[in-house]
Structures are given as structure tokens and as C-alpha cells.
Amino acid sequence: MDARAAAIAAGSAPELVWLLEHPPLYTAGTSANSGDVIDARFPVHESGRGGQLTYHGPGQRVAYVMVDLKRRTPDVRRFVASLEEWVIRTLASFDVVGERRDDRIGVWVRRPDKGKGYEDKIAAIGIRVKQWVTLHGMAINVAPDLSHFSGIVPCGVNETRYGVTSLADLKVRASMADVDAVLRREFDRLFAPMAGQTVGSTEKSPFRSARSTSVPSR
DSSP states (O other): OHHHHHHHHHTSSOOEEEEEEOOSEEEEOTTOOGGGBSOOOSOEEEOOSSSSEEEEOTTEEEEEEEOBTTTSOOOHHHHHHHHHHHHHHHHHTTTOOOEEETTEEEEEEEOTTTOTTOEEEEEEEEEEEETTEEEEEEEEESSOOGGGGGGBOGGGOOOTTEEEOOTTTTTOOOOHHHHHHHHHHHHHHHHTTTOOOEEEOSSSSTTOOEEOOSOOOO
């Protein structure tokens, strides 16, 4: 990822989005607290992205977004808002209402079925910017094993009324391919007008998802 971002900054490679599915692991951002690791049942990797601890694993779509903000709009807050909007529009296609919160990063879903004021996080966001090129990105819970999140305090949020959820947990039947198709469509609508990009994976075909077997950066 670092090599690709450097090439984008140098103008020798086009922008790119990798769509990945990782093996079970935890990643720690630059603000992570080691005390938030409750049970290190999976490897914990330092990622270099912003944010705290999060989980990645099978059934979760991770998108690493490498775009040149210098050629678009050099505004990191706007970019993060665009990532959130990308997730919100994708969820809307499956009749799920995702929302931003000023005091909590990511995309959240109201859970009145659990009690008043209860909300669950369905997508995590964490980025890094080098030479105005973005690295890392976001992760949407499609159908992961939600019990794996219990090994950490996800993103430092430990209030009982805030949990984690997924499309499957919300009784939405959607395959990874279904989600990918919407992600590509909505990415084009949000980002393509600003510059050209390729949405793809680590494999040769730019339009295939991949299962990662390496240590992630996010």
C-alpha cells in the first residue's frame, strides 16, 4: 500500500481501491490503547492509520482507498465525510439506514429493538494521508462472526448501549458480491467526477475481490 501511494503521489501510477477480506485479526491505530485488548485471541498488528483498535475478518469487506487529494480537493475532513457517505449510500441500497455521529467515528445503525438510545456500529473508518495521497479506508460488516469483536474495545467505545452489527445480524441477505457491486457503483457516483480511478483488488483483474493472507495496514 505504501509503495502504491508513493507511486500515485509521484504521478507514476493511477489511483486505486483494493477490496479485501482479511483473516481474523485486530489492528491498532495511532491512538490505540493497549488496555483495550481484552483477549488477544487473534494477532494484533500496528497499522499506522488513525484511530484505535478494530477487528478484521472473514465476512467483512475492507476497502483500501488510495486517491490523490492534491488532484481532487486537499481536504481530509471532506474525504472522511465522503467515505462515510459511500458507506451510507451502500447500506441504503439494502434498506439499512446508516448514520454519522459527531462524537463517534464510523457509520452507525439505530437499534430500538435493544432499548432506547441503543446503536450499533456497522462500518469502521480509519485513514492515513501521505503527500496528500490517502491510505487505508473503511470496513463494512457484511456477515462476520460478531463475537470476534469481544476480544477488544472496538474503537475505544465501551458504553453498553453501543455495540457492533452487520447486514446479516440485521437480517439482510446480501452476498459479498452484492455489496461489492453497490460499492463500485456508489464510488463512481461520489468520486469519479473528481478524477479517474480503478476499483479493484490485489489480483490481476481490477474488478475482483480478494481474501488477504498478509498483514494489513489498516
